[in-house]
Amino acid sequence: xxxxxxxxxxxxxxxxxxxxxxxxxxxxxxxxxxxxxxxxxxxxxxxxxxxxxxxxxxxxxxxxxxxxxxxxxxxxxxxxxxxxxxxxxxxxxxxxxxxxxxxxxxxxxxxxxxxxxxxxxxxxxxxxxxxxxxxx
Numbered sequence: 086x087x088x089x090x091x092x093x094x095x096x097x098x099x100x101x102x103x104x105x106x107x108x109x110x111x112x113x114x115x116x117x118x119x120x121x122x123x124x125x126x127x128x129x130x131x132x133x134x135x136x137x138x139x140x141x142x143x144x145x146x147x148x149x150x151x152x153x154x155x156x157x158x159x160x161x162x163x164x165x166x167x168x169x170x171x172x173x174x175x176x177x178x179x180x181x182x183x184x185x186x187x188x189x190x191x192x193x194x195x196x197x198x199x200x201x202x203x204x205x206x207x208x209x210x211x212x213x214x215x216x217x218x219x220x221x
Contacts (some may be wrong), residue, residue, distance in 0.1 A: 087165060087173065087210075090169070091131055091165045091168050093120075093122045093127060094164055094165075095161060095164065096120040096122065097116050097120060097122065098134075098139075098140065098152070098161075098164065098215055099120075099216075100119055101116065101150055101151060101152055102157065102212055102213065102215045103216050105149070106151055107141075109151070110147070110149025110150060111150050111151065112148075112150060112201045113131055113149075113150065115123075116131075123188075131150055133167070133168065134167075134168075137167050138156065139156060139159055139167065139199070140152055140156060147186065152212060155213050156212060157213035158211055159211065159212050160207075160209070160210065160212075161211070161214075161215070162207045172204070174201070175181070177193070178200065179191070179192065184214060
């Protein structure tokens with residue numbers, strides 16, 4: 086459903102939320118190893134997240150990544166939209182360009198409630214909610 090970049094970002098944010106802090110900054114290589122993501126790809130994702138203030142990055146020998154209290158309040162939908170450039174929940178399930186309420190595709194009315202419900206759940210899920218233990 087989501088691009089690899091979004092899935093990887095959410096896995097990394099989960100790990101950072103659970104294990105990182107301003108006193109315990111996490112290196113990209115350690116995050117990549119812990120969540121089994123290729124380091125070059127993860128580094129690119131973390132750089133983009135840091136540039137858009139979804140994660141804090143500190144350079145240098147004692148640097149690394151961590152999340153501030155304000156960053157923990159961001160919606161994971163905002164992270165996904167930032168990385169993918171669009172809200173997948175506003176798109177047609179069948180990828181028809183002009184599908185909407187006035188011009189629905191053949192299955193539009195069959196999936197719209199579920200699609201909107203899932204969108205709302207993702208929008209209401211915060212990065213802080215990723216602190217729950219999923220096995221990392």
